Amino acid sequence: MSLNKILKRVQKPARYIGNEYGSVHKNLEDISVRFAFCFPDTYEVGMSHLGMKILYHLLNNEKDVYCERVFAPWVDMEEEMRKEGLELFSLETKTPLKEFDMVGFTLQYEMSYSNILNMLDLANITKIATERGENEPFVCAGGPCAYNPEPIADFVDFFILGEGEEVNLEVIDAYRKWKGSGKTRKEFLESLLLIEGIYVPQFYDAVYNEDGTIKAFTKNNEKAPDKIKKRIIKDMDSIFYPEEIIVPFMEIVHDRITLELFRGCIRGCRFCQAGMIYRPVRGRSPERLLDLAEKLIKNTGYEEISMSSLSTSDYPELKKLTDGLLDLTEKKKISLSLPSLRLDSFSMELMQKVQKVRKSGLTFAPEAGTQRLRDVINKGITEEDLMTASTTAFAGGYGGVKLYFMIGLPTETLEDVEGINDLARKVVDCYYNTDKAVRNRNLKVTVSTSTFVPKPFTPFQWASQDNIPTVREKQAFLKEKIRHKNISYNWHDAETSILEGVFARGDRKLSKVLLKAQEKGVRFDGWQEYFNYDLWMEAFNEAGVDPDFYNLRERSYDEILPWDHIDVGVTKKFLENENEKAKRGEVTPNCREKCSNCGIIKGFGGGLCG
Amino acid sequence: MVKYRFKFTKEGDAKYVSQLDLVRLFTRVFKRAEIALTYSQGFNPHPKMSIGLPLGIGVTSECEFLDAELEEKNDPMEILKKLNASAPIGIRFTAMQEICEFSPKVKDAESAIYTVKTEGVLPTQSEIDEFLKSGEINVLKKTKSGEKMTDISPDIFEIEKMGENELFMRLRCAPNINLKPETVVLAMNEFIENADITDFDVHRTRILDRLGRDFS
Numbered sequence: 001m002s003l004n005k006i007l008k009r010v011q012k013p014a015r016y017i018g019n020e021y022g023s024v025h026k027n028l029e030d031i032s033v034r035f036a037f038c039f040p041d042t043y044e045v046g047m048s049h050l051g052m053k054i055l056y057h058l059l060n061n062e063k064d065v066y067c068e069r070v071f072a073p074w075v076d077m078e079e080e081m082r083k084e085g086l087e088l089f090s091l092e093t094k095t096p097l098k099e100f101d102m103v104g105f106t107l108q109y110e111m112s113y114s115n116i117l118n119m120l121d122l123a124n125i126t127k128i129a130t131e132r133g134e135n136e137p138f139v140c141a142g143g144p145c146a147y148n149p150e151p152i153a154d155f156v157d158f159f160i161l162g163e164g165e166e167v168n169l170e171v172i173d174a175y176r177k178w179k180g181s182g183k184t185r186k187e188f189l190e191s192l193l194l195i196e197g198i199y200v201p202q203f204y205d206a207v208y209n210e211d212g213t214i215k216a217f218t219k220n221n222e223k224a225p226d227k228i229k230k231r232i233i234k235d236m237d238s239i240f241y242p243e244e245i246i247v248p249f250m251e252i253v254h255d256r257i258t259l260e261l262f263r264g265c266i267r268g269c270r271f272c273q274a275g276m277i278y279r280p281v282r283g284r285s286p287e288r289l290l291d292l293a294e295k296l297i298k299n300t301g302y303e304e305i306s307m308s309s310l311s312t313s314d315y316p317e318l319k320k321l322t323d324g325l326l327d328l329t330e331k332k333k334i335s336l337s338l339p340s341l342r343l344d345s346f347s348m349e350l351m352q353k354v355q356k357v358r359k360s361g362l363t364f365a366p367e368a369g370t371q372r373l374r375d376v377i378n379k380g381i382t383e384e385d386l387m388t389a390s391t392t393a394f395a396g397g398y399g400g401v402k403l404y405f406m407i408g409l410p411t412e413t414l415e416d417v418e419g420i421n422d423l424a425r426k427v428v429d430c431y432y433n434t435d436k437a438v439r440n441r442n443l444k445v446t447v448s449t450s451t452f453v454p455k456p457f458t459p460f461q462w463a464s465q466d467n468i469p470t471v472r473e474k475q476a477f478l479k480e481k482i483r484h485k486n487i488s489y490n491w492h493d494a495e496t497s498i499l500e501g502v503f504a505r506g507d508r509k510l511s512k513v514l515l516k517a518q519e520k521g522v523r524f525d526g527w528q529e530y531f532n533y534d535l536w537m538e539a540f541n542e543a544g545v546d547p548d549f550y551n552l553r554e555r556s557y558d559e560i561l562p563w564d565h566i567d568v569g570v571t572k573k574f575l576e577n578e579n580e581k582a583k584r585g586e587v588t589p590n591c592r593e594k595c596s597n598c599g600i601i602k603g604f605g606g607g608l609c610g
Numbered sequence: 611m612v613k614y615r616f617k618f619t620k621e622g623d624a625k626y627v628s629q630l631d632l633v634r635l636f637t638r639v640f641k642r643a644e645i646a647l648t649y650s651q652g653f654n655p656h657p658k659m660s661i662g663l664p665l666g667i668g669v670t671s672e673c674e675f676l677d678a679e680l681e682e683k684n685d686p687m688e689i690l691k692k693l694n695a696s697a698p699i700g701i702r703f704t705a706m707q708e709i710c711e712f713s714p715k716v717k718d719a720e721s722a723i724y725t726v727k728t729e730g731v732l733p734t735q736s737e738i739d740e741f742l743k744s745g746e747i748n749v750l751k752k753t754k755s756g757e758k759m760t761d762i763s764p765d766i767f768e769i770e771k772m773g774e775n776e777l778f779m780r781l782r783c784a785p786n787i788n789l790k791p792e793t794v795v796l797a798m799n800e801f802i803e804n805a806d807i808t809d810f811d812v813h814r815t816r817i818l819d820r821l822g823r824d825f826s
């Protein structure tokens with residue numbers, strides 16, 4: 001078989017073999033629905049993703065359903081496949097993608113859109129949904145970027161909005177009923193309209209004003225809902241969570257057990273899309289988590305377990321949970337990692353306990369350099385918090401501190417940028433004020449800045465994004481200021497953020513650009529070494545679409561936004577209010593201090609916000 | 611505490627698993643099987659185990675070995691059964707024995723036996739013999755500091771034709787020099803006029819020490 005030949009020639013062949021411990025193998029004769037779960041990035045990235053682990057095992061728990069995995073082949077593999085005429089295939093049974101019933105993409109970041117098109121191309125599946133033949137698979141997509149589905153709406157038969165544990169099974173059920181009924185593709189898509197959370201883009205049309213903004217967005221199929229409401233899981237304890245997961249042969253990005261504590265976030269940072277779209281906060285009980293942890297440790301043999309949530313410190317019973325986990329991990333000789341901790345004293349204590357050995361680095365994310373700007377973005381960290389935490393850390397022997405900031409936030413001035421440097425230097429002072437006898441011999445403060453990209457369903461969804469020269473200027477300014485032997489500075493490439501910004505708030509006109517760009521050979525845009533800005537600009541040019549239209553203008557509150565027909569629960573009015581408060585530098589208390597009526601409890605039943 | 615040598619196979623797609631990845635893989639297999647490995651002391655404890663001799667990516671084998679120190683002695687059949695229940699497809703433990711002072715030592719490893727199957731054209735045995743007797747066989751070999759011309763003839767012990775499309779090879783396989791069958795095949799293609807050995811699969815069957823004893 002030609003695959004065997006190819007695998008001997010490519011880097012990291014273990015990316016393509018499947019058969020890992022925990023992977024699922026079924027007899028195809030017993031299967032009525034074949035689902036290809038596609039992650040539009042490399043194996044190492046995709047396999048690290050929690051959503052994939054959940055859905056893979058959830059679907060395979062159904063006796064007559066077989067869910068297999070597909071990743072974007074790395075460039076060397078793609079070249080070999082195209083040369084040998086080998087179509088994109090699934091890992092488990094090496095079946096060509098186009099033979100599946102359903103092909104589902106997960107949309108984790110905008111920069112993977114080109115990979116989706118490239119994967120369809122490699123699979124020889126018709127790219128435009130409405131042109132797909134009756135025998136071709138249905139292409140669906142879900143994940144955080146599906147909340148603004150429009151830029152890829154032309155390529156997708158249906159989107160699944162929100163958390164997938166229930167709705168995916170409902171879709172499968174609809175498919176079972178449709179398959180073999182002799183009905184058309186369109187009839188299947190219509191049958192999906194009865195399921196909440198399903199968006200079928202071809203049943204809607206967009207009409208534009210002369211200036212490119214949307215004049216009207218209307219349905220062309222009576223059965224389609226006016227607004228599509230996202231799905232959420234109400235009871236996290238009783239919902240499915242895998243007790244065994246695949247253990248890859250090769251090292252992946254997050255090579256460990258992930259324990260999902262809760263969904264949603266109480267904080268309400270104004271730049272953060274996750275904090276808005278995953279509302280309300282819903283958690284698992286410590287008992288359920290400890291039980292899962294024990295089973296997963298036993299079934300995988302992993303040497304590390306990590307907690308996952310948007311803000312670990314906000315888990316209400318963190319002490320009980322970590323005590324239990326520390327007990328378990330010590331017994332089993334495995335390590336525990338604790339991402340997303342806040343700078344409070346309990347967290348510091350916890351870190352001391354957990355990281356007895358490695359005192360290398362701590363990570364803090366003040367996001368903005370001045371208190372003024374932190375108030376604008378509603379990031380409730382003060383300089384004092386950072387100083388107290390740094391002092392504790394240095395006294396505890398930590399020698400490295402990483403500080404994360406964003407450049408280009410709304411209302412930002414050079415003073416705010418300079419504030420980043422001031423904060424970093426104060427952290428350095430903290431170190432030198434710490435007793436020599438206890439502090440680490442070396443100090444390294446790393447400042448990283450990413451570029452702010454306004455996202456849909458955030459209070460900044462109307463904002464203009466900094467253009468490339470402005471971002472570069474700010475980066476250069478900060479670089480000049482920072483010069484200090486203990487501080488190093490790294491920053492994100494400005495061009496990637498521009499493209500991310502275009503697709504984040506894009507509309508259906510962008511599908512033409514994507515098609516052109518894919519033809520030109522763009523892919524792996526999230527990988528610096530393959531990102532080709534010039535090719536993209538050519539594609540925009542040829543498609544007659546101006547990227548600045550999406551980024552470099554402030555939208556008015558009455559403009560119809562491309563994602564207005566999607567209902568994430570948080571109301572537009574709330575976001576508007578938050579945006580106004582941001583302009584005034586007014587903070588909003590977190591959901592545990594005071595409910596600010598974001599709208600989520602109205603649409604999704606009361607008593608959910610925990 | 612007791613030290614064992616485990617014999618294992620690497621078959622099917624598992625041949626694409628690198629040696630480095632195998633170490634992590636085995637740690638997890640033992641954990642799943644709930645067979646306690648001994649861990650090193652210190653800040654960053656790791657299990658006391660080592661994998662015998664390097665095997666190229668893409669090569670299958672029925673004679674790999676793993677030395678590991680276990681917390682306690684147990685019935686070998688029981689241990690093997692548990693390990694195999696916890697191993698991924700393609701990796702199978704076929705034997706184990708306690709390591710004693712008479713067990714072959716890795717530093718005394720000398721050669722390995724391979725079979726090479728090809729869809730291409732093999733030369734005749736006499737052409738092969740001529741190739742082997744021709745003196746120096748210089749090939750470009752990758753080293754840490756780039757590529758270097760190296761004479762591989764002292765590292766080839768035997769090459770024999772086994773039927774129409776199969777070769778038997780015994781090559782040096784020692785801690786410092788490990789001659790890969792691919793290297794030999796490429797040299798044969800270069801130096802023997804009638805050889806066109808393409809699309810070949812390599813399988814390792816034995817690893818021998820200086821006294822000609824099998825490692826496992």
Ligand code: SF4
Nearest residue numbers: 591595596597598609
């Ligand atoms: S309804 Fe209130 S408590 Fe719940 S997420 Fe919205 S603002 Fe927070």
